[in-house]
Structures are given as C-alpha cells and as structure tokens.
Amino acid sequence: MLNFLNSYIQNQYLRAVIVLAIVFIVLRLFIFIVEKVFLKLTLKTKTNVDDLILKKTSKPLTLAILLVGIKLALGELTLTDTLQNTISKIVFSLIILVGSYLVYVIVDIVVLRAWKKFAKKTKSAVDDALVNLVHGVLNIVWVVFSLLYILDFLGVKIGPFLAGLGVAGIAIAFALQSSLSNVFGGVSIILDKSVRIGDLVYLDDGVTKGKIIHIGLRSTRLQNFDNEIIIIPNGVLANSKIQNIALPEPKVRVVIPFGVAYGSNVEKVKKIILKEIKTVKNVIDNPSPHVKFLEMGDSSLNFKAFFYIDTFENRFDARDEANTKIYNALNKAKISIPFPQRDVHIKK
Numbered sequence: 400m401l402n403f404l405n406s407y408i409q410n411q412y413l414r415a416v417i418v419l420a421i422v423f424i425v426l427r428l429f430i431f432i433v434e435k436v437f438l439k440l441t442l443k444t445k446t447n448v449d450d451l452i453l454k455k456t457s458k459p460l461t462l463a464i465l466l467v468g469i470k471l472a473l474g475e476l477t478l479t480d481t482l483q484n485t486i487s488k489i490v491f492s493l494i495i496l497v498g499s500y501l502v503y504v505i506v507d508i509v510v511l512r513a514w515k516k517f518a519k520k521t522k523s524a525v526d527d528a529l530v531n532l533v534h535g536v537l538n539i540v541w542v543v544f545s546l547l548y549i550l551d552f553l554g555v556k557i558g559p560f561l562a563g564l565g566v567a568g569i570a571i572a573f574a575l576q577s578s579l580s581n582v583f584g585g586v587s588i589i590l591d592k593s594v595r596i597g598d599l600v601y602l603d604d605g606v607t608k609g610k611i612i613h614i615g616l617r618s619t620r621l622q623n624f625d626n627e628i629i630i631i632p633n634g635v636l637a638n639s640k641i642q643n644i645a646l647p648e649p650k651v652r653v654v655i656p657f658g659v660a661y662g663s664n665v666e667k668v669k670k671i672i673l674k675e676i677k678t679v680k681n682v683i684d685n686p687s688p689h690v691k692f693l694e695m696g697d698s699s700l701n702f703k704a705f706f707y708i709d710t711f712e713n714r715f716d717a718r719d720e721a722n723t724k725i726y727n728a729l730n731k732a733k734i735s736i737p738f739p740q741r742d743v744h745i746k747k
Contacts, residue, residue, distance in 0.1 A: 415472040422468035430460055455504045463497045466490055584633035585616060594619070594636070594643055599711050603640035607631070649710040650683060655721045658699030660735035665692050668702065671732055675724040676706045681713045699737045 470490050473483065594600055594611050600621070601608040609621035609629055619636050621629040644651060655676070659668055669690045676688045688706035695701075704725065708717045729736055 419468040419472040422471050426464040459497050459501050466494045584637035587637050598643050598645040601642040644711045650707050651711045652707050653717050655704040658701045660737045663734050671728050672704050675728045676704050679717050679721050681708045683707050698739045
C-alpha cells in the first residue's frame, strides 16, 4: 500500500495524512467488530466485569490507535534524524502511557473487584479497609513504574537518578513526615483492627463521634449523626483514645433511669417495668433484661432498667421505645413519677 501511495501521491504531507486516516479507520473498525462480538458473548455472563472493561478501555484504545497511526505516518515524512527520533520517542512514550493505563484498568477491574466481592462474603471488615488502602498504593506504584520505564526508554540513566532519589528521599521524608505518619497510621489502624468500616466510634476529645465510612491512604472519614462527613488524618486517629461501640461485638446495653414516688411497692415496680422492657423491639435475652432499685433519692425512689439490643445502630430507637413504655406503664398502674421539690420555711 505504501508503494502504491508513493507512486501516485508525491506530496509527503498528504501521504502522511492518508496513512494516518487509513490506519486509524482500519484499526478502529477492527476494534469495533471485536467489541460487538465480545458484547454478544458477555450477555451470557452473570458478572458486569466484562462490560466495565469494554466501557473503560474504549477511549484509551481509540487514543492508542491514533498514536499508532501517527507513528506510521511519520515514516512518510522527510525529517532530520534528530527530529525524527525525538518525535518518535515522544509518540512511543505516549503509547506506553496509554498501554500502562489499559493494563491498570483491567487489573483494577478484575483483581480489585474480585477482592471486593470476596471481602463482602467475609465477616471481617478488615478486608474492606485493605481494599481501599491497597488501591491507593497501587495507583502510586503504577504511576512511578510507568514514568521510570519511559525515562529509561528516553535514555535517562535510571541508576544515578534512583541514587539521587535515595538521598533526596531522606530530605523528602523529613518534609513529608506528617503525611508519612498518616500513611503508616492507616496501615496500623487496619492491621490492629481497632476500627473497621461501619463501626461507631467516639474519640477522646468528646466531640468527634460517628460511623467509619472510609479508611484511606491518608485519612479516615466519619459520618456523624447530623449526616456530616468528618475527615481525620490517620496519624491523629492512630494516636487517639478511641471508644469503639461496635467492639467486641455489635450488641450494646441500654440503660433507662427512672424514679417513682415514696410509698410505691418496689417489687411491683420491678415486675411492671421488666415486663415492658422485654417487649422492646430488637431486645435480646442473653444477657437477660433486669431492673435494679439503686437508691432512695431526695424526692424519689430511683431505679434503672438494663437490657441489651442486637446492634448499636438500634440503640436510640430502643431507648425511645423503652422510655415511652415505662412512662405509660407507670401511669396505667397509678404509680406516681415525682419531680424534685423543696419545702421552704420562713421564720418570723
């Protein structure tokens, strides 16, 4: 085909454009046919991984075809050796970048999605956190290796460059000490299993509290009760005193304090309240619910009702329901709920 173009088209720039157009159209048509065939085959599969690969690789493949066409079209131009080599190296470097991105996309979709699918089947939340952390590390590693390969292709001596990076790395490590502490803090949090995705945590400042929704390479995200996102550096979180409501298990105790008037029958009060708290939604029998008479206060006989529910996520609903049932049960039984009062004596 090239000999045919040389015979009938004398203008080298026009030949280059024609070569670029032919290569691009032929290869893009080939990719289009392959995609259509592949799509018919993927319809029979239950997973959507193959569909995602096709969707995410379509544009990079088009760009790669364009770069290949440019590389072949350059052969039709009469350029100096220096210029020809420079342009060829730039185009080939771009092809390497696009190829690296394609490989990364496939690995990211196939491997990491398979890992996420496996993590969902396991009872441990550590796998979910490790997925996010490893994904961030892989992004950095892939970019670094791609750049090093391109530098080696362009003739840059990587050995002295890496040696220089080693010396500079010490200075950079000191400069990025805070960022590195966050990275290692994230690793220690995951491996130590002190917090997991989905856990409800209270930090030692007494103000920061919420559910863990993401453990990343640098920071951890909490969603508080007002549906706001709190971003905490991993280094800070690793060095904080954490109250994890979800550990050692999701079930939690609910305590309901209440008081009745002096003269009330203590055993009757216990029997009524125990019957009510056993009907609270999501209450569990082990440990069994119980009611304790704690003290004879200034204005009332003070009790506390103790019971466990299946998960901390239902704690507030259970407390609301228990308070409502206790109040209604005491009123129905004609048992007074006193309020604080003082007698004032005035001397003449």
